[in-house]
Amino acid sequence: MQIEKKSTVKDMTSGNIGKQLILFMIPLLVGNIFQQLYNTIDSIVVGNYVGKDALAAVTSTSPISIMLVGFFMGMSTGAGVIVSQYFGARDEKSLRKSVHTAIMLTIILGFAFMLIGYLITPIMLKLMDTPDSVMADANTYLRTYFLGILGLMLYNMASGILRAVGDSKTPLYILIFSSILNIILDLFFVIVLNLGVAGVAYATIISQFLSAVIVIGMLLLSKDIYSLRLKELRIDMPILKKIVKVGLPAGLQTAIVSFSNVFVQSYINHFGAEAAAAWGVYSRIDAFVILPMQSMGLSITTFVGQNAGAGQKKRIRDGIRIAMIMAIIITTVICIPLVYFAPKIVVLFNKEAQVIAFAALFIRVNELFDIVACTNQIQAGALRGVGNAIVPSIVMIFSFVFFRQIYLKIVSMLTSSIIPIAWGYPAGWICCSIVLFIYFRFNKIA
Template sequence: MQKTTNDMTQGNSMKLIFQFFLPILIGNLFQQLYSFVDSMVVGKGIGDVALAAVGNTSSVHFLILGFAMGLTGGLGICISHSFGANDIEKLRKEIAMSVYICLAIGIVITVGSLFWMRRLFVFLQTPEDMMTDTLVYFGTILAGSTVTIFNNFAMTLLRSVGNSKVPLASMIVSSVVNIVLDLLFVFPFGMGVFGAALATVLAQVVSALYCLVYIRRAAELLPRKTDWGADGVLLGALVGKGLPVAVMNSVTAVGGMVLQVFVNQMGTAYVAAYAACMKVCGLFEQPGITLGLALLTFTGQNYGAGKYDRIKQGVRAGVVLSVLVNLPFAALEIFCPKLLASLMLNDATVISYTCIFLPVTGVALFALGWLFVFRNACQGMGKTVLPMVSGIVEVAMRVMVVLLLAPRLAFRGVAFAEISAWVGAGVMLMITYFFYQRRLSGKTPDVRG
């Protein structure tokens, strides 16, 4: 039987991070693959306007559900500290309180978002010819948001205790389910964008149930009856760690929404091209995101154990791995943008617009990878406020650059606005990490986190 937990406070840092990172990368690529296939099915099976409608939801999706996913990631920081310190009593209690937090956030997001959804897309100046598909698709996604939140928490919990293989398997299974249901719902059943969204929600259900099977096998991860009593102090501590990460995600999404407004003003053809570019970027940024998650767990466990020198080793390994894993993806964006876009789009003119955008983001992919390394290293040490501020830096850079360059460079200006956010926030996070690391030098280990 597969071991559910994995101690990362001892052993070769590079080897541990790579072994932990690889399954998450494969899993995240599978998850992004079904998002990519979803776009292919929608674009080829329904049309470019439908693809534009689905892509138009991406920044709002990250604003709303990104908040919840950031919160679950923050909860994982506390859990990894307790696991690293071998404080099983606190670990179980944190898991129980985290379940309450996830349930509350899921209900609030579902009810509140459905109420404000139309107003938000009108504010974003969504073209009228894609408004109906946009609302149908995103409304279905929001209806299943509680399931999505619990699925993300289940995977975060397993990763926080060093298990990246079960989340890998769950994402592979859910990816296959999503792709099969996508093809079934859109083509023979003719359910349109509703079918594509429903397939995504059902795949999340399958993933959550798969993770739960393995969580139940680890006694240290199962709260006892007494652990379910509400603990205001612990709830406050968990929210205090998770809220800055959640806010960072949502603030970052605001920058994406600003860019979406500029693209929407260019017309449906550019919206479709931008949607395809964002799908490619979402797929190709997965190595950086994944490496960040590996650093988050590694740093969190070693911070909880008071092994501060190992954090330095882990971050150095992360920087090297980031360059290596991003090389092939950057090359594809720079040299093969037309090929990538043609997998989702039909119109040659729309495809040509993606060739303006993708080479720019491909060049800056390395900066994005380092951003994830340093952001997650800081968060793993329990320092979530300044990484939250880095989200504000991202928004500021996107807004300033798009206002400056979009009138002059049009769609290429939007691309430069995107990568400026990566560079600006990355520099800030690098400085932040070294500041925190200097404060740790010579510090007596403190397992309170």
């Protein structure tokens, strides 16, 4: 396989490990930040121009959308791993089959998820014990969001393919464009047209659709080895089985964990619309805090995938160690000032005193525990890079679903305070990190 001199792909099987991980992670991190801006700008706009109930509708529904989108993201991770391994092994024929199978799979799942998401929205909102004052807006926002989900899925799969061959810059440029467009449309639909939560949903799906059109268009016009050709667009069953083998456990893990988070949200919702809105604000802020570790986890997946394909075992071990150190340092630097300035940050979303008080409390009792979560993100990413998606999925399902739900059930019976409920997330992170540490201690992955 020949790589063109001006190609955007990045061979990570040789060279300085720390430098490669950082250079690969930075555009990926910036891209993830802009992707988070979709939901965050939605929250800021409705929180300031519509009200706390609309804010709760937009923020508290995340577990439902992530349940389906997260399943697909797991499948997308599986496709990325397979692409990166074939790239590392210099197998151009299999690489092209994996690219076209991944895109075809995305189209099929996109239409299926559009229908499923639209139909299950009312059921899931009731299951989540959504406050009556929030129910109508939440239903409108989610159903509109699911009608445009195909654009989000196509963008993420195509971007995952580019990242798998080492190109993390192109998805970033596209995402910056679509995020800026989303902000403009948010303000236009909500402030000018007064469309409320429906307006922010329209802004999101239009922006996501355009980003998908651009990245798919670039793959079609590309002359590189990963280019997309309509005549090659079909499902290759042996490749699909490999994608499913890696992606299905990760997808099921995310979907099950997100379904479990519906019940976490229900515990918070018992404390009223102010608490629901505040938990949503905390979740939006925490989503930014965990981006460096998630980006490094994705980077180590590509790094390990390519080096596994090339048989570079020592390089894999060194990469995991370096990635872990960098993730912990970056997360610590972010968390400490965030805890101190929590109320000043929350006020960007909503200025109601009770919402600010709850959200600042959630941030201060949770954020420093994100440092612990760095270990499980890097270790899980490394395991997926060598094709072992089952172990991290099982561990995360146990920690984030069963252990967390048992913990929440017990503390809700022992106390009426919201603080132990808010500790449900850190409890799962700590459990996951301990179990994965033990697994790595007794099992060499390379």
